Amino acid sequence: MAAPMLCWWCFGRRWVLACIDGGSRHGRGAAIGFTSSRKRGQTSVAQQPLITSQKSRKGEHEWAAVVGLEIHAQISSNSKLFSGSRVHFAAPPNSLVSFFDASLPGTLPVLNRRCVEAAVMTGLALNCHINKKSLFDRKHYFYADLPAGYQITQQRLPIAVNGSLAYSVCVGKKPSRVITKTVRIKQIQLEQDSGKSLHDELRSQTLIDLNRAGVGLLEVVLEPDMSCGEEAATAVRELQLILQALGTSRANMAEGQLRVDANVSVHHPGEPLGVRTEVKNLNSAKFLAKAIDSEIERQIHELENGREILNETRSFDYKLGCTMPMRDKEGKQDYRFMPEPNLPPLLLYDTESLPSGTDPQQVINIDWIRERLPELPSETRERLIQQYGMLPEQSFALLNEVGLLEFFQNVIKETRAEPKKVTSWVLNIFLGFLKQQNLAVNESPVTPSSLAELLNLLDRKAISSTAAKQVFEELWRSEGKTPSQIVSEKQLELMQDQEALEQACHTVMEGHPQVVMDVKRGNPRAINKLIGLVRKATLSRADPTAIKEILERKLSP
Amino acid sequence: MWVRATRLGLWSWLGWRRGFTSKADPQGSGRVTAEVIEHLERLALVDFRSQEAVARLEKAIAFADRLRAVDTDGVEPMESVLEDRCLYLRSDSVVEGNCAEELLQNAHQVVEEYFVAPPGMCSPKWLNRLSLSELRI
DSSP: OOOOEEEEEETTEEEEEEOOOGGGOOOHHHHHHHHHHSOOOSSOOSOOOOOOOSSOOTTOEEEEEEEEEEEEEEOOOSBOSSSOBBOOSSOSTTSSOOTTTTTOTTOOOOEEHHHHHHHHHHHHHTTOEEOSEEOOEEEEOOOTTOTTSEEEEOOSSOSEEEEEEEEEEEESSSSOEEEEEEEEEEEEEEEEOOOEEEEETTTTEEEEEGGGTTOEEEEEEEEEEEOSHHHHHHHHHHHHHHHHHHTSOOOOTTTTSEEEEEEEEEEOTTSOOOOOEEEEEEOOHHHHHHHHHHHHHHHHHHHHTTOOOOOOEEEEETTTTEEEEOSOSOOOOOOOOEEOTTOOOEEOBOTTTOOTTOOGGGOOBHHHHHHTOOOOHHHHHHHHHHHHOOOHHHHHHHHHSTTHHHHHHHHHHHOOSOHHHHHHIIIIIIHHHHHHTTOOGGGOSSOHHHHHHHHHHHHTTSSOHHHHHHHHHHHHHSTTOOHHHHHHHHTOOOOOOHHHHHHHHHHHHHHOHHHHHHHHHTOTTHHHHHHHHHHHHTTTOSOHHHHHHHHHHHHOO | OHHHHHHHHHHHHHHHHTTTHHHHSTTOOOOOOHHHHHHHHHHHOOOOOSHHHHHHHHHHHHHHHGGGGSOOTTOOOOSOTTTTSOOOEEOSOOOBOOOHHHHHTTOSOEETTEEEEOTTSSSHHHHTOOOSGGGOO
């Protein structure tokens, strides 16, 4: 099988190491030999970090992997990019298709304003330079789900270029630090989606549904600044959150609204980049990292066994857990790009350059859009940290789960408890229960109001922390009951009677003179034993802090 | 207009393929290699079955090559003849679609409201077809 891989963090950078097992060991001479037989790199990247590890064991070769991504996000709009037919996920086949989408002769593309705005918003959110003039091109290839024989895209001059996407990775165990990494964005372009083809193996024919043909896509090209599957998956997740916050795309990978292709290559640090392969069919966030890592593993394995990497397209087979070649080695596709003759250049304006007396429907003002950008995930996290004093990891966790942030904010609204307490309860206990039963936030049996009420009881010291957890469990199991009801049903209220508590302490002290002696002799842990005894005597209905205070008072000379 | 566009497209693409040899030789050798013909046939699904067709192609290229006689130094190339026009922006409303029956009437073969693609066209094998006869639909 593939050579075992070691992944660890070294001076804040990620290493991918291959350990050569005894069986397939190559001598030093062979290693040098196959380096020169490798083809030269395909893509040029800015600096590759020169990494020297002082921790490598003897006889191990060091590899660095380079991952670039091409992400297609379906624009969230009512109608398609160049025609007025509807954009919708599930509909009878070929019912959402206009004459233009079916590529009937005599039809012409008409650009959808909303799609342009979506592209500008996304470009601004990703710190891109928005090209005030961008052009449309035709990309030709034959496939049954592409009725025109070409796709209208923006190859020469896309709408946005040179941006950046920041994402964070957690390093180390407790305490885990959060490191921010950046991946450069090469460009964002508008393009058409193709239709869907269903392969009918039985009758060996292919059925075509053009409902998706012509839907607007945003292609976001990420430079090969990432070095492993986890970084790529994190970057994609962050992009998903940004697109969802902007409302430009629902970015749901399961519904095909977000598709990712990865370009993967490996090389020895300090040497030129290796041959890259393209991995397609990455349709789930879960498998994205796995697919990329398995491709990195495969490439390392091939190179270590003296073979070459072919510049090919591979697809990830979920069942086998590895990549398989898609097309055979015919070389690069020739798309014969040409300008789209039916569309003039797309011109965008800012407040300065806005021509006067024009129909506002016909002009797009970049500044106007920039002023109305909604709060981005990174801004939300920062605000949560400032406003509620939470840790960075906590703000990440809150945003990472769908609907969790809203739940948290609803609880905060209705409770008097400290925000830190709410954060801890939502992230540890509430989320823990959700994960255990594999539920989404909107499937939770506990409502924000219930949790808020429970936290109020806890805050008022009406119940102890242990009791609160019991109540929560009960809330989870039986819907419809309020926390107060459960507390009175199970008699979990904390003893409020100060006199009775003093009496209980007195009784325990009388009953255990030895322990009292221990405390008086200065044994600090002995008092915990007394506290425990009092708690048992009061059936856990007394607040440990109050008990401790009373005991200390009684025991002080 | 579109004839010029496609001729220009073909001519510039062929120029790239031949490595701009015609710059050195203004008349052009006029020869289009069998490798280029095969590549074109696969890309454009056209049929250059006979030698006469190839000869006609070469004549067309030579005809378009005469454009090189024009001195275009320092002249910004046009993107399209529409480049001075305004690009109309449509508002995002649903005004088309819902005509599956009409569209499917055009299809050669239909199965339950799906278009049926010609046999062998969508499988990955088709994309790698080296034999030209199998490409003719």
